[in-house]
Amino acid sequence: MPCVADWLNNPFSIVQDIFAQNVPNSDWEKKVTEYFKEKLKENNATNWVPSLNDVPVHYLKPNSLVKFRCMVQDMFDPEFYMGVYETVDPNTNARVLHFGKYRDVAECGPQQEIDLNSSQTVTSERQTFYCVPVPGESAWVKEAYISASQARVSPSTSYTPSRHKRSYEEDEDMDLHPSKQKEQHMGSGGDIHGCVEPKRLETEASAGHHLISPNCSPPLDLNFPLPGEKGPACLVKVYESWDSFKVNDVLEVYGILSVDPVLSIVNNEERDSSTLNAVESMDTAEEQRVHSPPASLVPRIHVILAQKLQHINPLLPACLNEEESKTFVSNFMSELSPVRAELLGFLTHALLGDSLAAEYLILHLISTVCITQKLTFVQNGEKIYSQKRERKAEGSYARRDVLPLGKFTVNLSGCPRNNIFTEHIYRIIQQLVPASYRLQMTIENMNHSRFIPHKDYTANRLVSGVLQLASNTSLVVDETQLEQGQLDTKGVHNVTALGNLITWQKVDYDFNYHQMEFPCNINVLITSEGRSLLPSDCQVHLQPQLIPPNMEEYMSSLLTAVLPSVLNKFRIYLSLLRLLDYSISEEVTKAVEEDFVEMRKNDPESVTADDLHRTLLVARFLSLSVGQTTLSRERWLRAKQLEALRKARLQQQKCVNGNEL
Structure with missing residues (x-):
């Protein structure tokens, strides 16, 4: 039986037990997800999981559970793999079922062969995301996540560092010399399961995923959106609900780390094989290089759990919708006024x-x-658009009449x-x-x-x-x-x-x-x-x-x-x-409408639809800035006052300069 820590250090043992107990039933995959979901709900359990954002890849044990806070930079084509496959011993004819999920390389003993014609074989599909650290993430965010981590990591090789955990910023030497990483990974081969002649689990043309040697090609472009970014890029392999994610989403994923050096051997052998023909290898060399980069530079994460993040501020609860988070929000809102005053100062x-x-x-x-809602005021035949409340589906943006509000x-x-x-x-x-x-x-x-x-x-x-x-x-x-x-x-x-x-x-x-x-x-x-x-x-x-x-x-x-x-x-x-949510009551809506009509009567030339829209925006954010989630008469008047001061200053500057700013 697996020990308590195996769900972190050796998640495959957990998956194997669930697989063995539930096959041939098809719900073993769901039970795996439920198991890890429950484990991560335990007190501070998420902080026990090492993060690729904080820890260099060569400090992490291959096939261990890791997490990654990232942005989906690109989505590759779906790939097919052997979800369940059967091996046979030619000498004894003994057959064993294996799971292919969460793996890049098939597992089989030295005297076993994969029976590709077995009726037990199940072909499944997974989606690969190319993910990068959140672009422009602030240093204080990174430091806070590192401080909260309780993960215990050590080098996956004989190399002994001076400390147990280093950030990527402190590990530039490995970034600049990827060959060192490769050497270290090759030294950890004892942790890797594979055949004497390892087999890729993808059932599509295996020649389509070659590795190009870093020594014979230009440095791999990790494709970060912003210059000077550091940290890992990862191939994140998603097994379910991938349609719910899209490019530029910020995710936190929990999954099994795959940095198998065998992949490089397999791909190089396939690339050099004289048996390959043009039909079998239709991908360009550049595509092969981008889609199957060295695992030491671009590790793979086989996702068990993935979620979109509401925010990446480590000082806030991860999900504000949960019951325990409401106490945090309530306590902070009670001291909002002095915080705003200090921030303003x-x-x-x-x-x-x-x-x-x-x-x-x-x-x-x-x-x-x-959030948005469209109000229509009619004055002298004009249609004036302003903003009010309309909650959209989670993850979407509030856009009405094309213009984002x-x-x-x-x-x-x-x-x-x-x-x-x-x-x-x-x-x-x-x-x-x-x-x-x-x-x-x-x-x-x-x-x-x-x-x-x-x-x-x-x-x-x-x-x-x-x-x-x-x-x-x-x-x-x-x-x-x-x-x-x-x-x-x-x-x-x-x-x-x-x-x-x-x-x-x-x-x-x-x-x-x-x-x-x-x-x-x-x-x-x-x-x-x-x-x-x-x-x-x-x-x-x-x-x-x-x-x-x-x-x-x-x-x-x-x-x-x-x-x-x-x-x-x-x-x-x-x-x-x-x-925070925000709304405008019908009573205040009517008052704003009457006020706007009066403003138009007094100064029809300078009070425009844009002025109303901007003043409503100022009123909205002014209300939220003091912790009010609905517009009050007081905040509307204060918004008008701020706008009057701002316009007067612009007019004054225009007069000083003699031309429009």
Whole structure:
């Protein structure tokens, strides 16, 4: 019988027991899932499972249970494999049934052969996702997950490290020298089950999954969306409900780690075999290389459990819908007011004493495309669209009449040009949100960066781009570095794509012969000297109340002055409020309608549909920022006041400059 720890260290023993007890019944797979689901519900059990986000692959035992927090970057074609197969001993004619699920290589003894013609063979299907760490994930998020981990890991080879757990950032040598990883994996062959001549479990043309030797080809592109990203890319093999997942979803998967070096041997032998013909090997060499990379660089995870993540903030409960999470939310909401006041003061200092800009920055940081309803006001024949409540299905985005509602892109104009100010504002945002990226809008970046993902049909994969980001990522576009120059064709396409993301919250991926629309939910903050060249929902002109003699020292001291406990409250505040529901009562709806009609009577030229839409957005996020999930008369009036102050400032700046910002 398996010991208690086997479900972590040797999950195959658990699967084998369940398989043996339930075959030929077909429900053994369901019982495996239920077993591990119950195990992970035990106190802190999820923290016992080693994470590929935290621990280098060569520190993990092959065929052990691991987890991975990731984004689906691409989806490969489904593959067929032997879910159940039978081996036979030619000498004794003894037959044994085996399960092929969760495996890449068939298991059989040295005197056994697989009977490919057995009536017991069951061919099954699985889907492979190419997954990468969440793009732009903040350092504090990674550190918090590492701190919470109780996993005990040790090298899978004779090499003894100075500590039991290292992050990928501390393991750059292995990243730069993958041959060392391969050597270590080859040294751990004792942990691997296989035949004398291992057989792949896929029943489709096995020649379609060759490995190209790293020594004879260019370095493998791990296809991260953002430059400078670290961490593993994984081939995540999903066995059920894969239709519920889509590209760019953020997942947490629990499954069996496969880093079998035998795969490299098998693929190389197949590639070099003179018996292969053109029909058997229809995949290009590049496709083989991308779809079957070395397992030491791109490990496989055979998924037992997978779930979409509501968020990636480790300071919040993973699922806010559960009963035990409601106490956490209730307790935090009771102290919301002082947290908001402290955050407002902190951001006011960061924005050089501008409290109005700090107010709008808070509203921007808690904005999200998630709830909407269309109200129609008719005044002088005009149809005015505004926002109210309509809960959509989980995982979808709130879009009505094509225009996504709930987005709140802010253009912070008046920022110093060619200064470290925007860089430090971004560093502060990095410390507050779980995922972010600063896009420096220079002519060189626009002309040379790859913004839009495109399909590479030679390698049969989706080549990533900067705009392939997970939902709720904060994108800071730094326009202060933009100088005079000429945009080439690629630059024009990149700027257009950025504008479409802001306006429509979608990115049109390039599939060569057509474009495919991918909806997104990205918070965009634009910093600029004058009015941005890009569209925005709201322009706030910065009015510094102080000019520090040393900007670098001033900005750096802001973060060091904040207690870690207070900083964590800011992080919880911003993430939690994005997940709250929101509504407008019929009574307030009527009051807003009457107020708008009155505003139109008094100033029909300057009060437009856009003004109403923006004021309702400000009112919504203002309400949520104080923990109110419905609009009150007080918050509506405060929203109007903020908008009046913002517009007056823009008008004043227009008069100073003599032209429109």
